[in-house]
Structure formats: structure tokens, C-alpha cells
Amino acid sequence: MSLSALLLTRLELPVDIIVKIAFYIPDATDFFKFLEALRPCYMLGPLEHLYKLGLTYDRNELWPILVLKSSLVDSVDRYAFEEIVKCYSHVEVEEVWTNVEWLQKNISPWTKIDWIIRNSIPTAKVLDDLINVRITRLSFVFYDEVAPTWWSDILPRLPHLTSLEAYITSEEEEPSDFFECVAASNQIIDLEIDVSHYEMRAEDLVHLTQWFQKQPVRKFVCFSGDWKAANMNTRQAFYQIMFNCTTLETLKLSSCHLDYVDLTEIVFTMNSLELIDCELHLSQVETLASRLEGSKVTHFEYDDNRIIENDGMEYLLKAQSRTGIKYLRLQSTRLFGPRWPTLAQWIEKSTLEVLFLDxxxxxxxxxxILALAIQNNPTICELYLDYGTIRISDLRRLIESMTHPSRRVETKPIVWKKYYGKVPQSDDLKALKELAIKRGGEFIIVLQP
Incomplete structure (x- = not known):
């Protein structure tokens, strides 16, 4: 019996307290280890059902958010799901449920529900039934042609909806009045859109501007925002209200056209800012770096291959120590060019805690050069490498620099994500992990197909 299980047994805590303790564990692996340790003590109560489901179902779909699929209603595990779903404060419902009564009966009215739709449209009856279900987040992806006005039917029927994710990848489908519906909403404060095959119109930007003016927007994410069709005045008005939104916590723009936008009056009040391939000119990057000084941004990610051969990246790194940025992710296929030694000098002088090179x-x-910069840096405690090709000896050198005895940082993980190419020998990876542990650090490799 584990020490934690023994202590809890002697305390003779009631089951409801055990359940509350368990639900504070954020990681699925740790959560099920906790259940396994307590199971011999017969203290799990309703969590016994969850433990048994974890033997046959994907545990990441059981914790920390419970994923509900319509097929479970007719499965042999229906009773187990009905017993545990009541314990959750957050669940995810996949696809279109025709048995809305099951959701209403078994899910607490205070539970937050994420509704994920993929290539299917709910009927009018289902929409009418869902009005009494507390759906707070809606995410939909359509790859085929769908009814262009369906969202004007669904959004007004979800009175608790605060978060909306829309991925429209069909070339046949146009968002029609989607942005008008968002602007008309009285509760949506998180919006994530992917309009890869749609050229946004001037009226779309006007509606988004109205949404920012009307709502206390918390999060805005846009992929492939091609708004060049709008005139410069309309675009600049949108940029000003978006970048200067005082309630905004997260802003991510990917493949959005920000060239020629005037950044001189931007305040950057958000905590997290990501600008991925947004076609900024060098002068804009210089202004961006200066505006980040004194801003509230603590998490910053930047990717634009156009500026690596000039002073753009140096502007950002040079300004970092005068900002509140603690997490910095830089992405470029040409990062290690002739200017890399100069860039590394600014990394060495930085006050970063997390450095992510992609x-x-x-x-x-x-x-x-990077190893020496990190070894002499007093604050970087996490290093992420999103690179496909790197020598084992070079990984060893980075581990040694991160865990050098002269560095007094608390945590020292090195995470390497490898997406393609030959997988390193298991013995080599084991040796790297052992080296990191021996020196008080941690080496993690994430293999992607």
C-alpha cells in the first residue's frame, strides 16, 4: 500500500472528501495512480466506476475532462458513465446527440459543456431541446458544403455559450452572416476562427470590431485572416480595437495580413501574444519590439521567415529584458544563420524563464553557441526544441549547459520534439535521460509521425 493511501486510510476521510481531493489532480496519469493506490482501501465510492472505465477506455478521454459520445447510451458501460458524470464540473459532448434527455437527466445543471461537431448539423428539434443544456463552448469543423445559415439558427439557442471555435475548410462554404451573428451575441467572449478558404470582407471586419466594442473579449484566435479586401481605414480601426482591448488575455494571429498596420499607438494589454507568419515589415518589427516594453505580455510567440536575414529578430531579443516576457518562442527555418552569434548574446542577457526554438x-x-548562452544565463529554466534534426552529442551538450553547477534555477527540463526522420536509438535516449537526472534536470522526447 502506498504512503498516500495509508495516510488517507488512517484519517478515515469520507468518500466525498476523497472525491474532491481526486478532482484536484490535473494529470490523467497521476489521477489514475491515485485511484489505484486507494482502491484496496475501499474508499473510492463513485470513483470505482471511473477506475474500471480507465481499464478499457482512453484515460485522456476520462480525465480531466470527460468525453461523452452518443454511442455510450447503448453501451454496457452506460450505468458507469451515468454514475460518474455527475461528479464532473466540465465535460465534452461529441457530435450531434439526439438523446438530449440523457444529457439533461445525468449532467449537473452547473456543469460546463463543450460541444464538438464534425461535419454534421443538428436538427431543429435537437436545437430546441438544447436550449436548457448548459453548453458554454461550441467547436465545429466542416469539410463539406453545409447550409450557410445554420449558425444563425444555433447561436441564439445556446444562451450559456461564451466560447466559439469555427473551422471552415470547405472551398464551397462561405461564412455568410457568421460574423454578424457573433457581433449580435451577448455572451461570446472567446472566439477562434479558421477561414483558410475565405477572403474576409470589409463588413466582416466591421462586425468583429463591433464585437470587440460590445463584449469584454477574453480570447481571439484567427488563422488565415485574409482581410486585404477591406480598405486601410477599416483595417486600422479593427487593429486598434483588437490590440488595445483591455479585457483581452490571449491574442493569436496566424497567416493574417498585418503588413503596413500602424503599431505606434498599440498598448498590448493581453498576457499572451502570438504572431505567426503575419508578413510584418522590418520597421513594424522594430516598432513591435518597442511597444512590448512596458506591456502586459508575458507569453510571446513569433514566426516570420522574412525577417531572419535582417535585424528583426535582434530587435525582439534585445528588447526582451525591458519587457515582462517570460515565455518566448521563436520559429524560423533560417534562425541559425550568420547573425546567430549576435542573437545568442541577447539570449544570454535575457530574463526569460522558458525558451522555445522552432x-x-x-x-x-x-x-x-546556444549552450554557452544558456550556461551563462541566470533565469532560463525550461528549454524546448522543436527541431527534426539534431545530433545526440548536441543534445548532450545542451543538457550539460542547462544543468551546469553554476546555474541556480529551480527546474531544468529540456524537451525535444521530433517530427520526422530516423528515430534515435533507445539506448542513446536512455543515456540522455539518465544524464539529465544525474545532473538534477530532466530530458523529455516527444516523437511525432
């Missing part, structure tokens, strides 16, 4: 190739000479 690219496709990590040359040995670039590794050595």
Missing part, C-alpha cells in the same frame, strides 16, 4: 535543422556550431 525550426527544421539545428547545426552543431549553433548548438555550441
Amino acid at each position: 525550426g527544421s535543422y539545428f547545426p552543431s556550431n549553433g548548438v555550441e
Whole structure:
């Protein structure tokens, strides 16, 4: 019996307290280890059903958010799901449920519900029934042609909806009055859109501007926002209200056209800012770096291959120590060019806590320069490498620099994500992990297909 189980047994805590303790565990692996440790003590109560479901179902779909699929209503595990769903404060419902009565009967009226729709449209009856279900987040993806006005039917029927994610990838489908519906909403404060095959019109930007003016917007994410069709005045009005929104916590723009936008009056009040391939000119990057000074941004991600051969990246790194940025992610396939030694000097002088470098190739000479910069830096405690090609010896060098005895940071993990190419020998990876542990750090490899 584990020490935690033994202590809880002697305390003779009631089941409801055990359930509350368990639900404070954020990680699925740790959560089920906790259940397994307590199971011999017969203290799990309704969590016994969850433990048994974890033996046959994907545990990541059981915790921390319970994923509900319509097929479970007719499964042998229906009773187990009905017993545990009442314990959750947050669940995810996938696809269109025709048995809305089951949701109403078994889910607490205070539970937040994420509704995920993929290539299917709910009937009018289902929509009418869902009005009494507390759906707070809606995410839909359509790859085929669908009815262009369905969202004008569904959004007014979800009075608790605060978060909306829309991915429209069909070339046949146009968002029609989607942005008008968002602007008319009285509760949506989180919006994530992917309009890869749609050229946004001037009226779309006007509606988004109205949404920012009307709502205390908390999060805005836009992929492939092609708004060049709008005139410069309309675009600038949108930029001003978006970047200067005082309630905004997270802003992510990917493949959005920000060239020629005037950043001189931008305040950047959000905590997290991501600008991915937004076609900024060098002068804009210089202004961006200066405006980040004194801003509230603590998490910053930047990717634009156009500026790596000039002073753009240096502007950002040079300004970092005068900002509140603690998490910095830089992405470029040409990061380790002639200017890399200069950039590394600013990394060494930075006050960063997390450094994330993203690219496709990590040359040995670039590794050595980075290793020396990290070794002499007093604050960087996490290093992420999103590179496909790097030598085992270079990874060893980075582990040694992160865990150098002269560095007094508390945590020292090095995470390497590998997406393609030959997988390193297991013995090599084991040796790297053992080296990191021996030196008080941690080496993690994430293999992606």
C-alpha cells in the first residue's frame, strides 16, 4: 500500500472528501495512480466506476475532462458513465446527440459543456431541446458544403455559450452572416476562427470590431485572416480595437495580413501574444519590439521567415529584458544563420524563464553557441526544441549547459520534439535521460509521425 493511501486510510476521510481531493489532480496519469493506490482501501465510492472505465477506455478521454459520445447510451458501460458524470464540473459532448434527455437527466445543471461537431448539423428539434443544456463552448469543423445559415439558427439557442471555435475548410462554404451573428451575441467572449478558404470582407471586419466594442473579449484566435479586401481605414480601426482591448488575455494571429498596420499607438494589454507568419515589415518589427516594453505580455510567440536575414529578430531579443516576457518562442527555418552569434548574446542577457526554438535543422556550431548562452544565463529554466534534426552529442551538450553547477534555477527540463526522420536509438535516449537526472534536470522526447 502506498504512503498516500495509508495516510488517507488512517484519517478515515469520507468518500466525498476523497472525491474532491481526486478532482484536484490535473494529470490523467497521476489521477489514475491515485485511484489505484486507494482502491484496496475501499474508499473510492463513485470513483470505482471511473477506475474500471480507465481499464478499457482512453484515460485522456476520462480525465480531466470527460468525453461523452452518443454511442455510450447503448453501451454496457452506460450505468458507469451515468454514475460518474455527475461528479464532473466540465465535460465534452461529441457530435450531434439526439438523446438530449440523457444529457439533461445525468449532467449537473452547473456543469460546463463543450460541444464538438464534425461535419454534421443538428436538427431543429435537437436545437430546441438544447436550449436548457448548459453548453458554454461550441467547436465545429466542416469539410463539406453545409447550409450557410445554420449558425444563425444555433447561436441564439445556446444562451450559456461564451466560447466559439469555427473551422471552415470547405472551398464551397462561405461564412455568410457568421460574423454578424457573433457581433449580435451577448455572451461570446472567446472566439477562434479558421477561414483558410475565405477572403474576409470589409463588413466582416466591421462586425468583429463591433464585437470587440460590445463584449469584454477574453480570447481571439484567427488563422488565415485574409482581410486585404477591406480598405486601410477599416483595417486600422479593427487593429486598434483588437490590440488595445483591455479585457483581452490571449491574442493569436496566424497567416493574417498585418503588413503596413500602424503599431505606434498599440498598448498590448493581453498576457499572451502570438504572431505567426503575419508578413510584418522590418520597421513594424522594430516598432513591435518597442511597444512590448512596458506591456502586459508575458507569453510571446513569433514566426516570420522574412525577417531572419535582417535585424528583426535582434530587435525582439534585445528588447526582451525591458519587457515582462517570460515565455518566448521563436520559429524560423533560417534562425541559425550568420547573425546567430549576435542573437545568442541577447539570449544570454535575457530574463526569460522558458525558451522555445522552432525550426527544421539545428547545426552543431549553433548548438555550441546556444549552450554557452544558456550556461551563462541566470533565469532560463525550461528549454524546448522543436527541431527534426539534431545530433545526440548536441543534445548532450545542451543538457550539460542547462544543468551546469553554476546555474541556480529551480527546474531544468529540456524537451525535444521530433517530427520526422530516423528515430534515435533507445539506448542513446536512455543515456540522455539518465544524464539529465544525474545532473538534477530532466530530458523529455516527444516523437511525432
